[in-house]
Amino acid sequence: MDPIASVVIPAHNEEAVIGAGLAALLGASEPGEFDVVVVANACVDGTAGVAGAAGVRVIETPVGGKAHALRLGDAACRTFPRFYLDADVELSTKSARALVAASKRPGVLGCAPVPVLDLERAGWVARRVHRVHDLMVRPTRVLAGAGVYVLDEEGHARAFPVPDVLSDDGWVHGSFLDGERVSVPEATSIVRPAPTVAAYLRRRIRVRLGNRQLASLGRPVSLSGLRLAAVGALVRSRQVSSLDAACYLTVLVLDRALTAFRRPGRARWGTTRK
Template identity: 65%
Template sequence: MTPLASVVIPAHDEESVLPQCLDGLLAGTAPGEFDVVVVANACTDRTAQVARSAGVRVVETPLPGKVGALRLGDARCRVFPRIYLDADVGLSAESARALVAALDRPGVLACAPVPEWDLRGAGRTARRVHRVHDRMMGPHRVLAGVGVYALAEAGHARVFPLPDVVCDDEWVHRNFAPGERRAVPEARSVVRPARTVRAHLRRRVRVRLGNRQLDALGRPAQSRLGLRPLVALLAGRSVSPLDAACYLAVQVADRALARGSRGAPVAWSTDSSSRTDGITR
């Protein structure tokens, strides 16, 4: 049968999370329904073996880097549309089908699921920060920050081959007008954010550096969040004053760290906190 879509999964030392990712994606599918390519890049564990045991195609490379892995996997894809899925993110076959269906709608070139946050093991402060961040970003988030995006053939032509950027999902998001990209409510991704404030700050510094990189490439952000959405959340009692205080404190630290990292090389690394179940504070 002709696959419904190709799925590219970049994976650097993802032995611990890849089985769950593949099990969720392939459960209940017909043989060959999805053309899945796992790109094991610079792995020192059993990522490639895990992928092969699941019956999907595997590409191995000694070169590290998510964007390079995405390009390699993309070159091996057999069909359109194409779904790009982080190895530590959950996406069911039903959600993948919903993404494919959304790309059949007139004018839609790119889409993504609505995220569900798995906060098991997260510390109290990290939970409060994520709660505020999610409520502030929810109305604006489409393709970035949900661990999955899908591209129609015409959308793919606009953003591939990916440039050497840290935030590939943000690069994709910024290349489409609001009417060309959709969040698909029938599709859900399960995302495990940083479990600790320290890990969250490390991630945020990378995101800020990546955004700066995209600005330099002529893809500036289409909107910037200020304090007004936070005030609105407080007024509507969607978040508590303690939630807001924790969020603001972390934002101050975030900005200070970002200023201190100006001129530093931009690189992506794995957040190990989101790949453990230990409860931290």
């Protein structure tokens, strides 16, 4: 059968997780339903071998960097819509089909699933921080932070080629107006956030530096959901506890202090699971 969508998966040393991600995506699919391209970039592990064993196309490059991998995979795609899926994120066949359907709605140029946080490996403090942060960004997240976004042909022309930015999903999100990008409640992605506070801080530094970079390129990211008043509102509405809020605010202070001493050029894209 002709594929209903192409899927680009940039992967840097993802041997431990990419098999599970491909199994989730393809497990209930028909043969040839999805045109999947894994771009193993600067890998020193068995990422390419695991992906190849799953029956998908694999491109290997010695050049690291997610944006470069996205461009390589995108050039090899055979159809639209196109998925851009993080290697450590799980998206089921059912959710992928729902996203394909959503991408065909009139006026929709980009869409993404609703991310579900898997906090099983997260520490006690990190779990509370993630809980608060997720609630704060949920109303405005859409294409950023779900671990996957989907573009139709018109949306692709608007957002690609992705430049060498720290936040590719932020760049893509900023390429569209509110009505052109939608979150699809019928689709979910399993996202495993940083399991420790240290790992969370490393990721937040990259996010903040990435946001500065996008602003300098004319694609500013709205941070209205991250105001301190929003934390208080969550406590008053009993969506989070006072202890949750205290953990989040303490880590937020560290986050901002550390970011103040970093420059965008010093950050690198990579995994945050360690």
